[in-house]
Amino acid sequence: MFLHGTSRINDAGHLEIGGCDVTELKAEYGTPLYIMDEQLIRRRCREYMDAFAASGLGFQVAYASKAFSVMAMCRLADEEGLSLDVVSDGELYTALQAGFPPERIHFHGNNKTPFEIEMALDAGIGCFVVDNFVELDLLQAIAASKRVNVNILLRVTPGVEAHAHHAYAATGQTDSKFGFDIGNGTAFEAVQQSSAKENLTLLGVHSHIGSQIFETEGFEMAVERVADFARRVKEELNTEFSVVNLGGGFGIRYTEGDTPLHVSEYVAAITGAVKKFFAGIGAKLPEIWVEPGRSIVGDAGTTLYTVGTNKTIPGVRKYVAVDGGMGDNPRPALYESKYEALLANRANDPAVETVSIAGKCCESGDMLIWDVELPETKSGDLLAVACTGAYNYSMASNYNRIARPAVVFVQNGQSDLVVKRESHSDLIANDIVPERIAKQPVTK
Numbered sequence: 001m002f003l004h005g006t007s008r009i010n011d012a013g014h015l016e017i018g019g020c021d022v023t024e025l026k027a028e029y030g031t032p033l034y035i036m037d038e039q040l041i042r043r044r045c046r047e048y049m050d051a052f053a054a055s056g057l058g059f060q061v062a063y064a065s066k067a068f069s070v071m072a073m074c075r076l077a078d079e080e081g082l083s084l085d086v087v088s089d090g091e092l093y094t095a096l097q098a099g100f101p102p103e104r105i106h107f108h109g110n111n112k113t114p115f116e117i118e119m120a121l122d123a124g125i126g127c128f129v130v131d132n133f134v135e136l137d138l139l140q141a142i143a144a145s146k147r148v149n150v151n152i153l154l155r156v157t158p159g160v161e162a163h164a165h166h167a168y169a170a171t172g173q174t175d176s177k178f179g180f181d182i183g184n185g186t187a188f189e190a191v192q193q194s195s196a197k198e199n200l201t202l203l204g205v206h207s208h209i210g211s212q213i214f215e216t217e218g219f220e221m222a223v224e225r226v227a228d229f230a231r232r233v234k235e236e237l238n239t240e241f242s243v244v245n246l247g248g249g250f251g252i253r254y255t256e257g258d259t260p261l262h263v264s265e266y267v268a269a270i271t272g273a274v275k276k277f278f279a280g281i282g283a284k285l286p287e288i289w290v291e292p293g294r295s296i297v298g299d300a301g302t303t304l305y306t307v308g309t310n311k312t313i314p315g316v317r318k319y320v321a322v323d324g325g326m327g328d329n330p331r332p333a334l335y336e337s338k339y340e341a342l343l344a345n346r347a348n349d350p351a352v353e354t355v356s357i358a359g360k361c362c363e364s365g366d367m368l369i370w371d372v373e374l375p376e377t378k379s380g381d382l383l384a385v386a387c388t389g390a391y392n393y394s395m396a397s398n399y400n401r402i403a404r405p406a407v408v409f410v411q412n413g414q415s416d417l418v419v420k421r422e423s424h425s426d427l428i429a430n431d432i433v434p435e436r437i438a439k440q441p442v443t444k
């Protein structure tokens with residue numbers, strides 16, 4: 001397994017992250033456990049901030065909290081000077097409860113409810129990324145009823161087919177549930193309509209082409225299309241964009257075959273394209289906003305499991321089961337995502353067998369890794385799966401009524417619990433047995 005960030009093998013042959021031996025983390029917090037390398041998260045935040053600062057353009061780096069939305073992460077993002085992208089009342093609530101400055105929060109989503117819009121307006125968030133005509137009218141109506149003005153970006157689809165890791169993660173193409181299409185004229189129509197809405201201030205446009213993208217061409221093409229659009233809007237409507245948000249999607253290394261660029265290379269490509277394609281359109285270049293999620297937290301996360309049972313099917317394969325699975329990491333089942341793993345309590349032992357890592361859910365598709373080379377595993381061993389910081393905790397479920405794991409931040413030999421492990425009582429906390437049913441006589 002590739003060792004990310006502060007991960008290393010210590011003298012005892014154990015995996016250590018942030019100076020914490022994972023066998024000790026298991027003793028203290030149990031498994032499954034999400035372990036987040038705080039230093040690596042901060043490093044990624046700074047790589048974005050420094051690269052944009054070096055570009056000389058105005059900018060905001062908004063952490064896409066959908067990747068991993070917990071209060072400690074919101075605080076960390078604030079401390080590092082990032083803005084925040086939220087996509088639901090729940091993510092907004094998490095951010096506000098963490099004390100995240102509302103003026104640096106951007107609200108996304110293709111179906112914001114009236115409740116969510118009111119909540120965000122009451123909180124005084126910095127900007128709505130408006131997705132469609134229904135929302136445009138709704139936002140204007142609610143803002144007018146509250147007598148407030150609100151900044152908006154219009155989400156556009158630039159018609160770029162990005163090389164995302166899965167079709168479900170591509171969003172820049174015309175056939176997408178998100179945004180106003182530039183190619184068919186709806187984006188232009190949206191700018192016209194926005195200008196006529198008294199309580200809305202149009203800052204510019206937003207384009208997010210997809211996720212886990214390794215090359216820069218898609219982003220550069222999106223900038224070119226958005227710049228062409230900006231030119232038309234300026235010429236025909238005399239409206240200038242002061243902000244262009246280019247979304248997230250910057251890839252990370254999950255397994256050997258993944259070839260992400262350094263953060264600075266993505267940023268240089270984007271800012272270079274903005275300087276090139278926006279030159280001569282307006283009096284000054286727009287501010288550039290981005291929304292990285294995966295590339296801030298993805299490789300900082302490791303999930304620690306305890307090995308339980310195994311099953312060998314001669315001539316076919318050996319299954320090794322761990323105490324978690326698709327409940328804490330649905331990505332292999334959903335996108336056939338690939339991961340690397342390490343026997344964390346005997347990390348220096350040579351690999352002697354090829355096994356497949358199964359979860360404990362009642363689903364054949366509950367497989368974390370097909371075919372990984374490991375030392376011979378025994379019940380009670382610890383298995384670490386790398387790169388689980390993004391879209392794992394945030395996409396976790398209680399399927400089979402399995403409690404969601406705890407999350408710890410580790411740094412400099414210290415571990416801090418940031419999410420408690422769910423308890424059995426948490427699992428039934430919202431259950432109600434109506435009296436009508438409770439009173440039924442028990443049938444024999």
Ligand SMILES: Cc1ncc(COP(=O)(O)O)c(C=O)c1O
Nearest residue numbers: 064208211248249291292293294
């Ligand atoms: C609108 C928007 N912004 C930002 C992101 C974050 O993307 P990523 O985690 O790939 O950086 C996403 C998710 O793909 C998104 O849909």
Ligand SMILES: N[C@@H](CCCC[NH3+])C(=O)O
Nearest residue numbers: 066168169211331390391
């Ligand atoms: N959730 C996805 C990517 C889509 C993210 C949000 N648009 C993943 O785990 O890869």
